[in-house]
Every structure is written in C-alpha cells, then in structure tokens.
Amino acid sequence: MQTEPHDPIGSAWLASLASRRRAFLTFLSTQSAIAPSWRCRASPSASPPLFQRRKQEWRDVGALADFQAGATRVVSFQDASPEPWAGVTAKTAAWVRRESSGELIAFSVNCTHLGCPVRWIADSALFMCPCHGGVYYADGEVAAGPPPKPLPRYPVRTRAGRVEVRTSPVPITTA
Amino acid sequence: MGLLQRAWLWLDDRSQLSRTVWPVLTHLVPKDAGWWYVFGSATLCAFLAQVASGVALALSYLPAADQAYASLQFISDTAAFGGFLRGMHYWGAGTMMFLAGLHMIRVFLFGAFKFPRELTWMSGVFLLGLVAGMAFTGQLLRWDQTAVWSVVLAAESAGRVPLVGESIARLILGGDTVGGATLSRFYAIHVFVLPGLIFSLIGAHLYLVLRNGISEPPRKGKLVDPKTYRAEYEAEMKRSGVPFFPDAAWRDTVFALGVVLCIAGAAFFVGPPELGPPPDPSLIVANPRPDWYFLWAFAVMALMPPGLENVAIFVGPIVIGVVLLGLPLVFGSGERHPPARRPWSVAAVLIILVSVASFWAAGKRSDWSPDFNAKPLDAAVVGARSGPISEGATLFHDKACLNCHNIAGQGGRRGPDLTYVGDRLTKEEMILRIMNGGHNMPAFASTLGPEDLEKIVAFLQSRTAKQKSPD
Numbered sequence: 001m002q003t004e005p006h007d008p009i010g011s012a013w014l015a016s017l018a019s020r021r022r023a024f025l026t027f028l029s030t031q032s033a034i035a036p037s038w039r040c041r042a043s044p045s046a047s048p049p050l051f052q053r054r055k056q057e058w059r060d061v062g063a064l065a066d067f068q069a070g071a072t073r074v075v076s077f078q079d080a081s082p083e084p085w086a087g088v089t090a091k092t093a094a095w096v097r098r099e100s101s102g103e104l105i106a107f108s109v110n111c112t113h114l115g116c117p118v119r120w121i122a123d124s125a126l127f128m129c130p131c132h133g134g135v136y137y138a139d140g141e142v143a144a145g146p147p148p149k150p151l152p153r154y155p156v157r158t159r160a161g162r163v164e165v166r167t168s169p170v171p172i173t174t175a
Numbered sequence: 176m177g178l179l180q181r182a183w184l185w186l187d188d189r190s191q192l193s194r195t196v197w198p199v200l201t202h203l204v205p206k207d208a209g210w211w212y213v214f215g216s217a218t219l220c221a222f223l224a225q226v227a228s229g230v231a232l233a234l235s236y237l238p239a240a241d242q243a244y245a246s247l248q249f250i251s252d253t254a255a256f257g258g259f260l261r262g263m264h265y266w267g268a269g270t271m272m273f274l275a276g277l278h279m280i281r282v283f284l285f286g287a288f289k290f291p292r293e294l295t296w297m298s299g300v301f302l303l304g305l306v307a308g309m310a311f312t313g314q315l316l317r318w319d320q321t322a323v324w325s326v327v328l329a330a331e332s333a334g335r336v337p338l339v340g341e342s343i344a345r346l347i348l349g350g351d352t353v354g355g356a357t358l359s360r361f362y363a364i365h366v367f368v369l370p371g372l373i374f375s376l377i378g379a380h381l382y383l384v385l386r387n388g389i390s391e392p393p394r395k396g397k398l399v400d401p402k403t404y405r406a407e408y409e410a411e412m413k414r415s416g417v418p419f420f421p422d423a424a425w426r427d428t429v430f431a432l433g434v435v436l437c438i439a440g441a442a443f444f445v446g447p448p449e450l451g452p453p454p455d456p457s458l459i460v461a462n463p464r465p466d467w468y469f470l471w472a473f474a475v476m477a478l479m480p481p482g483l484e485n486v487a488i489f490v491g492p493i494v495i496g497v498v499l500l501g502l503p504l505v506f507g508s509g510e511r512h513p514p515a516r517r518p519w520s521v522a523a524v525l526i527i528l529v530s531v532a533s534f535w536a537a538g539k540r541s542d543w544s545p546d547f548n549a550k551p552l553d554a555a556v557v558g559a560r561s562g563p564i565s566e567g568a569t570l571f572h573d574k575a576c577l578n579c580h581n582i583a584g585q586g587g588r589r590g591p592d593l594t595y596v597g598d599r600l601t602k603e604e605m606i607l608r609i610m611n612g613g614h615n616m617p618a619f620a621s622t623l624g625p626e627d628l629e630k631i632v633a634f635l636q637s638r639t640a641k642q643k644s645p646d
C-alpha cells in the first residue's frame with residue numbers, strides 16, 4: 001500500500017526538463033518512436049470499404065414470361081464482383097413485381113428499420129418484417145411499425161425477354 | 176539438496192520470482208471481505224476459460240465466408256468434443272456477461288468505486304464494454320443466417336450516427352453488402368483486437384486493485400474522505416488485515432471452480448446453441464433473434480417510439496458511457512453504506528434490473544413480430560363449419576389478419592386480441608377500422624373486396640363471449 005511518500009514521476013521529470021540536454025533527449029526519444037506512425041495510413045485491407053466503391057452490375061433474374069402480371073416474387077442474384085471465397089454470402093434477394101400495366105418494380109428485401117428481410121404476404125398485399133414488426137403496403141410505403149422510410153427500390157429492366165436487376169449496396173437508413 | 180531444488184533456487188534467485196509474486200499474493204485485505212468479493216475473480220476465471228475454449232475452437236474453425244458454416248457443422252457433429260467446446264464457449268460467454276454485471280452491481284452497491292478506486296471502476300466500465308463487444312462479435316462468428324442479419328442490423332444501427340453513419344456501416348459490412356470481407360473482419364476483431372484490449376485492461380484493473388487495496392465492507396456513518404482515507408485504510412489493514420492468500424483466496428478459488436463446473440455442466444447437458452440455416456442473404460424466410468444477453472436490446476429497438484430512434488441509437492450508448500464513467504468523479508466521496516445511507520443507489524439498481532428484465536421478457540415473447548406460421552382457425556374456435564362466418568374465418572387467416580391478431584389463443588399478438596371483438600365493436604366500426612387502418616394497422620381498402628369484407632366482418636361479429644358451438 002501507499003507507505004512511500006507521494007512523489008509523482010511527472011514532477012521530477014518536468015524539473016529535469018530544465019536541462020536543455022535532457023529536454024532534447026526527451027524530444028528525441030518520444031518523437032522518434034511516434035514519427036514512423038505518421039507515415040502509416042490505415043492499413044490497405046481495412047480502408048477499401050470506405051474509399052473504394054464497387055461498380056454495380058446488371059444481373060439476370062429470369063425470363064420475363066416467368067413474371068406473371070400482378071404477381072410479386074422473390075428473386076436472388078449475385079452481388080457485384082464478389083470475392084472468390086464469398087460463397088453463399090455473395091447472394092442477395094429482391095422482391096420483383098410485374099404490374100398489370102407490364103411495368104416491373106424491384107424492392108429491396110431489407111426493412112428500412114434495421115435491415116431484416118421482409119416477406120411478401122400475397123393475399124393481404126403487404127410486406128411484413130419478422131424482426132420488430134415493420135409492415136409495408138404493396139407500393140413499399142410504410143403501413144405499420146417502426147420503419148422510418150418506404151422500402152427502397154432497385155433498378156430493374158428487361159432485355160431480350162429477360163428481367164435484369166441492378167446490384168446495389170445494402171440500403172442504409174441514415175439519420 | 177537435490178538437483179531440482181537447486182535448479183528452482185537458481186531460477187528463483189535470478190528471476191526474483193517469489194520476491195515479486197509473494198508480496199502480491201499475501202497483500203493484506205480486509206478480514207471481513209466475504210463471499211460478496213468473489214465475482215470479479217470469477218469473471219476473470221470465466222474469461223480464461225473462454226480463452227481456452229476459444230483457442231480450441233479456432234483449431235477447427237475457418238474464418239472464411241464460404242467455409243465457416245461447414246467448419247461449424249464439422250465442429251458440432253464430427254469433431255471429438257466439438258459440440259461440448261462450442262457449448263463451453265457459448266455458456267461461458269453468457270456467464271461472463273452475467274458475472275461482469277453482477278460484479279459491477281456489487282461494487283456499485285458497496286460504494287467501492289469511490290476514492291481512491293475511481294480508475295479501477297472506470298477500467299471496469301471499459302472492460303464491460305469490451306466483453307459486450309466480444310459477445311456480439313462472437314455471436315456473428317456462429318456464421319449462420321442469424322449472424323448475417325445481425326451484421327446487417329449492426330450496420331443499419333451504425334448508419335443512424337450523424338454524418339459518418341454510412342461510412343461506419345460500410346466498414347461493418349466490409350463493403351457494399353455482406354460478402355467475403357464481412358466475416359474475416361469480425362474474426363480479427365473477436366480473436367485479436369478485443370482480447371488484446373481485454374488482456375491489457377485486466378492487467379490495469381488488477382494493478383489498480385493491488386495498489387489501492389480491496390475496499391473494506393461499507394459501514395454505516397463511515398464516510399470516505401479523500402484527505403484521510405488512505406491513512407485510515409492502511410492503519411486498519413495493519414491492525415486487522417489478513418493475507419489475501421490463503422485467507423481470502425480460497426473463496427475466490429472455490430467459487431471460480433464452481434463457475435467453470437456450471438459452464439461445463441451446461442455445455443454437457445444443454446449443449447451448444449443450434450446452428451441455424453446457412454448464411455445466405457437471399458434466403459428471406461428468416462427470424463433473426465439475438466442471443467439471450469442482448470434480447471432486452473432487441474425489445475428496446477422494437478418498442479421505442481420511432482421518432483426517438485435516431486437520437487436514441489446514437490446518444491443512448493454515449494449517455495450510458497458518460498454516466499458510468501462519470502459516476503466515481505461525481506460521487507467519489509462520502510457515504511458508502513447502500514440501503515441505510517444510499518437508498519437511491521439501491522433504487523437505481525432495482526429500476527435498471529426491473530427494466531432490463533421487463534424488456535428481456537418482452538423480447539422473449541416479441542409480440543410485435545407477426546406470426547407468419549399462424550394455422551387456419553379450428554372449426555371449434557370459429558363456431559361454424561360453413562356459411563359466411565366460417566368463410567370469414569378462412570379469409571381472416573388467408574388475408575394474414577391472423578398474423579397479427581389473436582383469436583382464442585391462435586395467431587399473432589401484434590394487434591389487439593379479437594377473441595371477443597363482437598362485444599366491443601359494432602359492424603360499422605369494424606368496417607371503418609379494416610378499410611382505413613389506424614394506429615399500427617394497415618388499411619385494407621385497396622386489397623379487400625366488398626364480399627370478403629362482409630364475410631370477415633360477419634366472422635368478427637360472431638366473436639362474442641356467448642358464442643355458440645359449431646354443431
């Protein structure tokens with residue numbers, strides 16, 4: 001326990017700085033240790049998620065004939081340029097609807113509350129989230145629960161009778 | 176003198192081992208420090224057990240996005256003692272969270288965070304945060320469907336931080352989406368970064384405990400005065416203190432051994448947590464739930480008023496951190512005795528415990544989640560086998576009303592229980608609510624035809640306390 005008289009290291013050290021030689025040596029021993037880290041930026045493997053934006057790709061999700069007018073179905077596709085070791089984690093889903101007018105809409109499966117995968121309930125024409133009870137109407141507008149924003153949409157198009165969805169980052173709801 | 180003895184004496188002399196360790200082991204502690212003082216050392220012991228089971232798991236676990244799941248299946252089903260090891264690590268994690276919380280409550284209630292032990296408390300607060308970080312990242316390494324959605328949830332939560340939210344979210348995901356980069360970063364954090372920080376902070380924590388001594392049990396009317404405390408404590412230790420080893424250490428050893436036996440028992444008899452479906456983000460039939468120690472937070476996220484959410488997600492953790500870290504600086508002296516002289520501290524602990532327990536129970540039930548697997552209502556419940564009431568009951572299921580509303584114990588609990596709704600609402604009121612929605616109910620005006628609406632309302636009208644049987 002604290003039997004020894006209180007003599008903080010700092011006070012003696014500060015007093016010793018009065019000597020110029022000591023001050024210089026202190027500078028040398030602290031700064032030469034710190035200096036190399038000035039040149040060390042964040043390691044290259046940690047920084048890409050921040051700075052490197054992936055080029056998005058159009059992905060084939062099936063023949064247009066397989067999308068019945070008025071129906072909403074889930075499609076799955078590969079993320080843009082996945083790592084070779086990504087395995088099934090490189091897959092993403094979207095809800096694609098072909099309106100009676102023929103127009104295609106692709107919704108993100110991620111609830112805008114905290115990202116859980118919403119499910120389409122065809123008979124009631126609602127998207128429901130299993131996590132915190134978010135509910136969306138068929139057009140993606142919020143019907144109930146905590147989601148702060150409508151369900152995001154992904155770019156979708158048809159080419160030569162095939163439906164294509166454009167890959168997108170996981171939609172992050174910001175403050 | 177035998178060779179072994181000579182070798183030991185040589186080693187001890189050159190390393191100065193016993194001269195360093197012995198005074199530490201036998202430092203004087205309050206003689207009345209009893210069983211209340213064992214939770215800290217038990218937490219440390221649980222941590223060491225985690226290190227051991229963690230290293231053993233890492234021998235077989237592959238931290239690659241495409242192979243982690245298969246390696247977990249191998250560990251669970253094929254590897255010798257693999258399931259037991261996973262169980263040890265899982266139950267050990269929960270035990271550590273529990274013991275760290277218990278230790279913190281004990282220290283708080285005994286006023287042991289006051290002068291001169293403020294820094295000990297603060298290092299403990301950081302340790303608690305790190306342990307929570309280990310628990311969260313560890314749950315993700317169980318790389319199944321729930322893990323994937325937990326990563327997305329973490330990224331979405333981080334996204335609410337002002338200005339830099341999206342960048343943090345991208346750092347968590349390791350890019351635009353969950354993918355090859357996601358798991359390896361959580362592995363690095365869980366296996367290198369956090370344990371490294373925990374080891375160093377435990378070192379600091381123990382150093383502070385040794386330097387400032389173990390706090391004496393609080394006595395009524397004995398105030399902590401920073402001017403005199405150290406001298407008084409020292410005098411008391413000289414007068415009546417006992418050496419930590421063996422007078423107090425036996426309790427720590429016995430309790431810690433019991434803790435490890437409990438963890439092993441749970442691992443053996445209950446086993447590891449179930450490995451869910453594969454980590455495929457395109458499998459949208461998912462029901463992500465956190466492990467039990469975060470279930471209360473899951474409930475908070477569901478029950479919080481949506482308007483508060485952005486602020487609460489960001490400011491909440493900061494407030495908790497500032498309050499915990501600031502506590503010993505604001506209340507660093509004065510009374511220590513809990514119920515008699517610090518009633519509010521007892522009340523605060525009780526309020527927090529009751530709140531967490533209530534949110535935990537709510538999270539366990541998660542009434543706010545729709546019941547996607549609600550089965551059609553039995554004829555006995557409906558009270559009719561044909562006709563509009565029976566058809567209405569079928570529609571009530573098919574249109575997913577039953578996902579959120581409960582009828583006689585069947586269905587979800589998101590909305591009001593409609594078992595006896597016929598006693599509460601008139602036909603017109605029902606039609607109005609179904610068509611327009613309201614509160615937390617979607618409007619069905621655009622999806623329900625007049626005939627279907629008529630049948631559903633007929634069914635709901637029949638839901639009265641005096642309902643007749645189907646035959």
